[in-house]
Amino acid sequence: MLNSYTSADKVLLAVDCIIFGFDNEDLKILLIKRDFEPEKGKWSLIGGFLKKDEVLNDSATRILNRYTGFHDIYMEQLYTFSEIDRDPVERTISVAYYALINVENHNEELIQNYNAKWFSINEAPKLIFDHDKMLKHAISRLRYRTSTKPIGFELLPEKFTMRQLQKLYEAILSKELDKRNFISKINSLDILIKLDEKDMLSSRKGSYLYTFDKEKYEEKLMNDFVLNL
Amino acid sequence: MLNSYTSADKVLLAVDCIIFGFDNEDLKILLIKRDFEPEKGKWSLIGGFLKKDEVLNDSATRILNRYTGFHDIYMEQLYTFSEIDRDPVERTISVAYYALINVENHNEELIQNYNAKWFSINEAPKLIFDHDKMLKHAISRLRYRTSTKPIGFELLPEKFTMRQLQKLYEAILSKELDKRNFISKINSLDILIKLDEKDMLSSRKGSYLYTFDKEKYEEKLMNDFVLNL
DNA sequence: TTTTATTTGTGTTGAAATAACACTAAATAA
DNA sequence: TTATTTAGTGTTATTTCAACACAAATAAAA
Structure with a gap:
């Protein structure tokens, strides 16, 4: 029976983040063009390596902060990927996270x-690597999430219209929703405050x-x- | 920017398994009494360390096989736990899996x-360690699973009664279900074959x-x- | 000033799913 | 023969869900 810590193998642990944003039309992800080998010049999720004395969540937070400049990003662990050759350089296990951020107020300079x-x-x-697989997982998790948690606070601006919120759900679920049914379902959640203020940009009315x-x-x-849309 | 694999830290990766079984009454888990330090004599999930050239799923399969003697165990990755001091001996990240097996035909000798x-x-x-937390996660995941996947094949004997199946769902969901509603919902799934054979042990009829x-x-x-019970 | 175009805002109704509910049938044991 | 136990089976009221259309407000154009 293996009971010896010292004889066990150690491996590299990476953290990769799927960063979701929303631009009032589409669901977006933030990607970077890798500037080092292997796969230099190809598009990639943002990621990094876990440090020795770092909890995974903190590692994801650190990585997210480095690329977006944000603190307090909503984030959840997704799944751990471990195919032998997923990273051709060296055996690397990657823990994927997904994050939700507001596209509008993130740091342009960092993006540059x-x-x-986006x-x-x-x-x-x-x-x-296997980042496409991670992305698929993340989208599927995000869809599931809409049925068990409120969503939007992390992705929308402070003030938003009902239409924007509906567009967000439509983008995530990748299907059109009925306006009236959507509104009544959302209202039944009792999480919105209707302001005495109108957005005049997107319509005449x-x-x-x-x-x-x-x-x-x-x-x-x-x-x-439970929210069934 | 960190782009060097060689400068990154390596860590121990453990795999811990929550093994669920069912005895016609309760949902059960298989635990072992640790026979080595630390925490010798305390109850623990079964687990082991990931090997250098092993995929996580294979590692979990290997560990499950070692303790139960089974091959082809239904199993799913749960979550990766990484608190700094979760294991007092050495920094160890643990990937938790849960598995479903049939209590009846597993290897007595191995258990001994x-x-x-159980x-x-x-x-x-x-x-x-944090095995209680893992267990909680696993139960919650198993509950969710009942609403999106069929369940029972892995946990029940080859032939079973409707009552047994209902008891299984009740044990997992930790709530009582109405017999008639249960049967019609299960039947609507169209995954059962009714045999021309009766179990005479559990009732007169x-x-x-x-x-x-x-x-x-x-x-x-x-x-x-979707299955809402 | 009037007309046109665009997007918002709002309820009802039929259909489907769900939850609640109780009695008879079959067999063994007393 | 009677009593006891568990299996097997449908109906109904309630709730949830999905489909659906038109008037109001405003700005732009005529």
Whole structure:
């Protein structure tokens, strides 16, 4: 029976992040053009290596911060990928995370520095290694998430219209939703505050702006629920 | 920018398995009494270390085989745990898996050798390290699984009664179900074959035995579905 | 000033799914 | 023969879900 720690093999542990954003039309992911070998010049998820005295979540946070400049990013562990040759350089196990951020207020400069770019998930280029598989997983998890947790706070601007929220759900679920049914389902969650203010940019009539009721939102984040759209 | 593989830290990667079984009454887990330090004599999930040239799934399979004697065990990766001091001996990241097996036909001898024992999930002892947390995760994942995949083939004997199947669902979901509603929902899945044979042991009247229609079952395993009980 | 075009905002209704509910049938044991 | 136990089986009310259309507000164009 193997009971000796010292005889066990050690491996490299990477963390790769699928960063989702939303531009009022499409669901997007942030990719970088790798500037080192192997696969230099190819598109890749952002990632890095786990440090010796670092918890995985902290590692993901550090990596996310490095590429976006953000602290406090919503993020969840996804799955751990371990195919032998997934990384041709050296055996590397990768723990994938996905994150949700607001496209609008992230750091342009950082994006430039890192040769990063937002892609619609439908128009994303082929990615290196097994990153395409990770992305698929992430999308599927994000879809599931819509049925058990509120979503939007992390992806939308502070104030947003009902239409924007609906577009977000449509982008994630990749299907069209009925406006009236959507509104009544969302309202039944009781997490929105209707403001006395209209957005006049997107229509002649103008549409009311909403914000999330942060307390109620976070309470739902903790305690799941069911939402069938 | 960190782009050097060689400068990254390597860590120990463990695999821990939550093995679920079912005894017609309770949902059970297989635990072992550790026979080495640290925490010698305490109850623990079965586990081991990932080998250098091994994929995580294979590692879990190997470990499951060692303790149960089974090949072809149904198994899914759960989550990766990485708290710094989760293992007091050395920094160890652990990838948790859960598995479903049939309590009846597993290897008694192996259980003896390893000081293993089945516990009802309600009566499980405190476990070492963060294994309790892993167990919680696993139960929650198993519950979710009932709503998207068929379940039972892995946990029940070849032939079983409707009541047994219901008891299994009740044990997993930890709630009582209405017999008539349960039967009609299960039947609508169209994965059972009613046999021309009765089990006379558990009642005077005797109850029909069923088996899974393996093909249909596996088709549903691949393609999810929705089952609300 | 009037007309046109565009997007918002709002309820009802039929269909489907779900949850609640109770009695008879079969067999063995007393 | 009677009593006991568990199996087997449908209906109904409630709830949820999906489909559906038109008027109101405004800005732009005529």
